[in-house]
Amino acid sequence: MNFLLPNEPGSAARRFFLSSAIWLLVGVIFGLIGAIEMVDPDLFPAHEHLTFGRMRPLHINILVFGFLMTAFFGGFLHVIPAVCRTKLISERLANFAVWFYNAIVVAALATLPFGLTQGREYAELIWGIDIAILAAVAVLIFLVFGTIARRTESLLYVSAWYIGGGLIWTFFVFAVGNVVWQAPHGSWMGIHDQILLWFYGHNVVGLVVTPQAIGLAYYIIPRATRTPIYSHSLSLIGFWMLIVMYTHTGTHHLLQAPVPQWLKVLSIVNSISLIVPVFAFLTNVWLPLKDRFSRVFRDVGAKMVFTGTIWYFIVCLQGPYHSLPSVQRVTHFTQWVIAHSHIALLGFGGFIAMGATYYILPIILKRDLYSRLLADFQYWLMLIGTLGIFLSLTFAGLIQGEAWLMGEVVYRVLPELKIYFVVRGIAGVMVVTGAVLFVINVLLTILRKTPPLPVEGSEAETEVAA
Amino acid sequence: MIHMNARIVGIGTAAILVLIFFAVVVTPRYTNPMADQPSMNHRARTxxxxxxxxxxxxxxxxxxxxxxxxxxxxxxxxxxxxxxxxxxxxxxxxxxxxxxxxxxxxxxxxxxxxxxxxxxxxxxxxxxxxxxxxxxxxxxxxxxxxxxxxxxxxxxxxxxxVARQWQWRGQATAAYEAGADANIEWLHRNVPEGWLRVPNPYPITEASFLRGEVIYQRHCLGCHGPVGDGQGPAVRFIYPPPLNFTTLNRHGIEGGATGGMLYYQIMNGITGTAMPYFKRELESEKIWDVSNYVAKQFIGIVDANTEPRGIDAAFEPVDSAPVQVRGN
The missing domain is CATH 1.10.760.10 (Cytochrome c-like domain)
Structure with a gap:
């Protein structure tokens, strides 16, 4: 019982972080296999379970629902009690969530390679797994709001808005996006389904990953740099604009498809408006650092989280830009979009997830990271790797898009892409290597038996809100 | 200063989310009758x-x-x-x-x-x-x-x-099974008369020959084979099988032209067989180049730049005597 569901504070967060690191490694390996297949499709023996069409959804689902979500869960199981100045409502239930949620990711691993899919991008997981994810999210909602209800700190810090709100949005978006009442297809019929699917698909980034990542960044950057955020009003603007704007944007994935024109216009207008909540958040965490920027680099976790916010800046300027119809004439259907999703989920979400792991794990364990050097090395591998994937695929996408627009057929452009896919594969190797270092570092930090550090942790909690 | 609490965060934002969901997902579903009406082209699947x-x-x-x-x-x-x-x-x-x-x-x-x-x-x-x-x-x-x-x-x-494919497939199969000469005769018969009188208007230069080779390798080699004998790796799946260019030498048409015939068949494909049309992916010059390549490298009947030539294109070499190319 004490091994399965320990009551020790921080045990669930610790286990979520470890699962997250392992799922990162598993997920990027599938990504690398897919990347290699695009360079040399005959390298691996022709095998159903290894085929690109199976690797691609596996790669995405393991990384979004395995790596990112588990890291965020681990992060907020520590952050929510910290900002509420209380204990988690039930450590045992949180530990149950660890096992339950990991079983879900294993189930994804055991279904997607075998072609058990609902055939909807980002919503591939079959009905039973969808329901299990909803149940797991419900448990986490209970843990978060139960803990918030017991808070001794009267001011509810902005991290808690994003994390708590984000979980509720996750529940709703996931349930309707997967059409869970329509088993076993999990889909509407006809073109309507695509409008629903992209409402969901875009909000997997906007309302599932983004709020958790922002919530953690709002905690980690001010705390690590001992600098309060810039403005409470900006937090409010950023938070409310996110829920109002992000939710409208899904149809910008369908600008060239036969869906109602008014919906396309609405999605473009809101995509552009997204710049407001993005800059509200970035101003809030960046501006106070203007005279003390070097403090960011003291902690490798904070450095990664800060890098995640830079990726957020890039990805959220690029996103509104390529939701414009004139830009999409070139970029739609091309590798440009794949480049964009890599900096959103690996650059922004991934760097904050890894940074949160490195920042929070030593606080929970009350001892240093196993190796700061290893973590720094991983940081550069991941950074250059992500940049390599982003740039190579962006170039490939521009070549495709411009060629198609000028009347070139898809087949004729393929030889032009090869070198970019090679570069992407090399960048992928760097990311996989970084993931290996991450697993080693996290695992050894947890397993290592060293005496705890003297302070850091419970009573040293700083007032982060202005 | 506005104080946020759990109720605002949980219920307040969820209410906004549900409202927007109704606006951008449910409303279009029930106000877009066109999407529920099968198009003229729609049919149910078997x-x-x-x-x-x-x-x-x-x-x-x-x-x-x-x-x-x-x-x-x-x-x-x-x-x-x-x-x-x-x-x-x-x-x-x-x-x-x-x-x-x-x-x-x-x-x-x-x-x-x-x-x-x-x-x-x-x-x-x-x-x-x-x-x-x-x-x-x-x-x-x-x-x-x-x-x-x-x-x-x-x-x-x-x-x-699909119906058109099957219709032509019947004829193509019958022609193939009637023997090599009958097959070629059938193929020639189905090239519009005008094309049979057009020689390849462009001379074979070293550069155009190399371009033709690249096009052949990227588009043709899988079926017609690296040496043009119709023994590419796809051949064991395909019936009627791909044409063997190397034995066509004896099928020259008196007074006819190979260039125009090849051009037409590459552009248009041979519907009913595995030979696709290439007019979407190969522009005019590329088809003439690969036609010259096939004619020179595999068939051995070259009519490039022969009469009737019409007006010479501006880029053509003034001295268009045959250029020595690789493989000769």
């Missing part, structure tokens, strides 16, 4: 086609193949821009978000079943530059299902194209 669709979904084909043609498209299927009514009655329409291969929404009738068999076994057999995964592990039933699904894509227009 059981075997549905089984093929299940396989298409299960294999994840949508991650590289879209299923809607846009106003700005030129590639396969570009004759028909997608309509909302094309997807009526489909669960999880496979619109897709990425094109590493051609759009498939009008794929039906583009190719024959035997072309698909070779292409599925290893896509490089018919498309040497493709990076589509090989699907050699599909069983006969699975292959039949997914091929039937592909041939159904494009609704009534696809049905007409």
């Amino acid at each position: 059981a075997i086609e549905e089984s093929g669709r299940d396989l298409y979904i299960s294999l994840g084909c949508q991650y590289c193949h879209s299923q809607y043609i846009r106003r700005i498209d030129w590639d396969t299927g570009a004759e028909r821009i997608a309509q909302a009514g094309d997807y009526v009655g489909e669960y999880a329409p496979q619109l897709g978000s990425s094109r590493n291969g051609p759009d498939l929404s009008q794929q039906g009738g583009e190719h024959t079943d035997d072309w698909h068999a070779a292409h599925f076994y290893n896509p490089r057999y018919t498309r040497p530059e493709s990076f589509m995964p090989p699907f050699s592990y599909l069983t006969g039933t699975e292959l039949a299902g997914i091929t039937a699904y592909l041939q159904s894509l494009g609704g009534h227009m696809a049905d007409q194209r």
